[in-house]
Amino acid sequence: MPRQIFQLKISLAGVRPPVWRRVLVPGGYTLDRLHRVVQHAMGWRDCHLHSFEIEGRQYGEPDPDGELALRDELDVRLDAVLGKGSRFHYTYxxxxxxxxxxxxxxxxxxxxxxxxxxxxxxxxxCPPEDVGGPAGYQALLAALVDPTHPGHREARDRVGDRFDPAAFDAGRAGTLLRRLC
Structure with a gap:
């Protein structure tokens, strides 16, 4: 029997214009591997905690202090908790x-x-890391597009001259996924 592949659409909530990715992942992947897929496809650098919410249950890296009630993402395969039409959330x-x-x-x-x-x-x-969430990113974008904005120089210094919020290269993201996941 051939392996099952899931086509997932990943959309960043609260950001306009929309930031999204469409990926193909094996159904046999565990949630920790899906975490790496989301990180590389979106363009995050995996420097912060994360969790999944699927049908009201939280999954992630177990908290050694027990403060976060997360089920271990290493123990959960996608095809065991998801199917065509499933909707779920990932917080980073x-x-x-x-x-x-x-x-x-x-x-x-x-x-x-x-x-x-x-x-x-x-x-x-993908928004830059540590920019202050969706509201901070919207403020950064407003400063970047307006050279007369009082925060323009600081915003440009923060992201550099090469950051283009409209740019996305699916081929490059695919290469990263195959190499790193």
């Missing part, structure tokens, strides 16, 4: 609180000539 950076809405758009048999995971499509660059 509990300070900035980046929420991602995920939907399983399709489930199909793996193509034996394809390597997984892969990135099919997406739009817009």
């Amino acid at each position: 950076d509990f300070g900035d609180w980046w929420e991602h809405d995920l939907v399983v758009e399709d489930a199909c048999a793996a193509d034996p000539d394809e390597r997984y995971p892969s990135c099919l499509d997406g739009e817009r660059a």
Whole structure:
């Protein structure tokens, strides 16, 4: 029987214009591997805590102090908790609180000539780390596009000259996914 592949759409909540990715991942992946897929597809650097919420249950890295009631993401396969049409959430950076809405758009048999995971499509660059969540990112974007904005120089210094909020390269994201996940 061929491996099952899930087509997921990952959308960053609370950000306009929308930032999203469409990826293909094996259904046999555990949630910790999906975490790495989300990180590399979106463009995050994996420097903060994260969690998944699926049907009201929280999953992530177990908290050694027991303060966070998270089920161990290493123990949960996607195909055991998700199916076509499933919707769930991924939160990254509990300070900035980046929420991602995920939907399983399709489930199909793996193509034996394809390597997984892969990135099919997406739009817009991922926000920089530690920018203050969706509100901070909106403020950064406003300062970047207006050279007369009092925070323009600081915003440009923060992200550098190469940051383009409209840019996204699905091919590059796919290469990172295959190399790092």
